[in-house]
Amino acid sequence: MNRCFLFVPGNNPAMLQNADIFHADAVIFDLEDAVSVSEKDAARQLLKHFFETLTKQPYDIYVRINALTSSLGAEDLSSILSDCIKGIVLPKAHTEDIKALTKLLETFEAAKRMKNKTRIIPIIETAKSVLEIEAMAQLPRISGMLLGAEDLTSDMEIERTKVGIEIEYPRAKMAYACKAFGLDAIDTPFTDVDDEAGLKADTIHAQKLGMNAKTAIHPNQVETINQIFSPTEAQIRWARRIVIADTEAQLKHLGVFSLDGKMIDKPVVDRAKKLLEKAKHYHMLGEISDE
Amino acid sequence: MKIGMAGSLESNDALITVKESSVINIEVQSIVDAFYHDQIVQVIQSTLDAARINAIDVVCLDKGALDYTIKARLLTAIHRMEVRHE
Missing domain, CATH: 3.20.20.60 (Phosphoenolpyruvate-binding domains)
Known part of the structure; x- marks a missing residue:
């Protein structure tokens, strides 16, 4: 990559x-x-x-x-x-x-x-x-x-x-x-x-x-x-929130959940995970706070 | 007279000319002569040794080339000298 x-x-x-x-x-x-x-x-x-x-x-x-x-x-x-x-x-x-x-x-x-x-x-x-x-x-x-x-x-x-x-x-x-x-x-x-x-x-x-x-x-x-070709800070923050919310949803056995009024399903979670993988590859995760 | 040239007078490069000779003769002019003259001569000599060449005339006009550049330019010049007179 x-x-x-x-x-x-x-x-x-x-x-x-x-x-x-x-x-x-x-x-x-x-x-x-x-x-x-x-x-x-x-x-x-x-x-x-x-x-x-x-x-x-x-x-x-x-x-x-x-x-x-x-x-x-x-x-x-x-x-x-x-x-x-x-x-x-x-x-x-x-x-x-x-x-x-x-x-x-x-x-x-x-x-x-x-x-x-x-x-x-x-x-x-x-x-x-x-x-x-x-x-x-x-x-x-x-x-x-x-x-x-x-x-x-x-x-x-x-x-x-x-x-x-x-x-x-x-x-x-x-x-x-x-x-x-x-x-x-x-x-x-x-x-x-x-x-x-x-x-x-x-x-x-x-x-x-x-x-x-x-x-x-x-x-x-x-x-x-x-x-x-790098993820933006806003995209990384968004992806982190999605992945955290997905983890919580899975504990509740929910396949689909809502975040900020929007429906989040597997394709959105997958996109967030890929984005975080890319950010990790480019050593960007440590640079972004969750604020 | 067999002759071969390689390289340039651009920064970080060296222009090397080789000619047939009965002995080894190495002449170096460098923009960093005061500090690196002996090292450049050593790189040329060791490259000739590795190529088992014991009779050649080498003129090196150095513009701050690193060792690998001098070595590469020298070997190209030698190759060109040989190829053009086969």
């Missing part, structure tokens, strides 16, 4: 060594678009040696490799794969690519005697991949799905707008598939890094559609994204 996935260019030492100060739940070290073809080798070496210096870091590590349609993707895996990496972010992903990546991961994990199974986050950025969302969500190793709206709208030959009406369908489809199969639904980045109000509106919209996370392409975007 992560709120913000921050993209960090894989060949930038200053960004690598500061990745832990931005408070992103996850960092995606990028070997694809952020690295020119002539610098792929340097970025791989840099990431490999950077990972070797890490002991315990306050974020989950993902790496966006190059697409498997060229040899670059396999070379990326061969160089950087290690137990410190939680998952691989796969661009232009389709069902067959994920199956191919899974086989590669099995090979490299065995060769490197790794303890952990590397997870996969496919990027949904073609019309075909939108149609395959449901199938991809059920494949083993998938831990989330990431919407790539820029490439998707390019593939669809439609205009990419700030309002985002053109990506309403893939956003909703992805959110439902991820919820159904217990995955992170990760929204597309908001590319205007100077438009804080636009970022906020875009993130709130994605959250209302069912997304639970969003990518950031600049550290300045992390705080806003974290705030929107």
Whole structure:
């Protein structure tokens, strides 16, 4: 469960060594678009040696490799794969690519005697991949799905707008598939890094559609994204009251009870419990008083 | 002349140039030279030792790179020198 996935260019030492100060739940070290073809080798070496210096870091590590349609993707895996990496972010992903990546991961994990199974986050950025969302969500190793709206709208030959009406369908489809199969639904980045109000509106919209996370392409975007995907203080207080009232109702063998004049039944109690679990995961419970 | 380069002059990076040579020669220019010159030379020397290289010319222009960056840039430069002259 992560709120913000921050993209960090894989060949930038200053960004690598500061990745832990931005408070992103996850960092995606990028070997694809952020690295020119002539610098792929340097970025791989840099990431490999950077990972070797890490002991315990306050974020989950993902790496966006190059697409498997060229040899670059396999070379990326061969160089950087290690137990410190939680998952691989796969661009232009389709069902067959994920199956191919899974086989590669099995090979490299065995060769490197790794303890952990590397997870996969496919990027949904073609019309075909939108149609395959449901199938991809059920494949083993998938831990989330990431919407790539820029490439998707390019593939669809439609205009990419700030309002985002053109990506309403893939956003909703992805959110439902991820919820159904217990995955992170990760929204597309908001590319205007100077438009804080636009970022906020875009993130709130994605959250209302069912997304639970969003990518950031600049550290300045992390705080806003974290705030929107975190429970509010009022929600936590509400959830606590519901759970306490439910405990009392159960002692009285009541399936349904009333609180503040509203009927409270199992779906409401379940929502309150999930909200408290999320608040606990983000270490927010101790910060909120019952006042 | 075999030559390879890697890295940049951006902050926290290092630009490393390697050339073929009959002996090991390491030259370091760093913005933190007064404090870390010897450590940078040591990182370069140990990386060459691990790669079993005993004859090479290394020039490192350091802009405050950490050890892992110097090591990575050096290995990339060596690889590029070898690949481009195969």
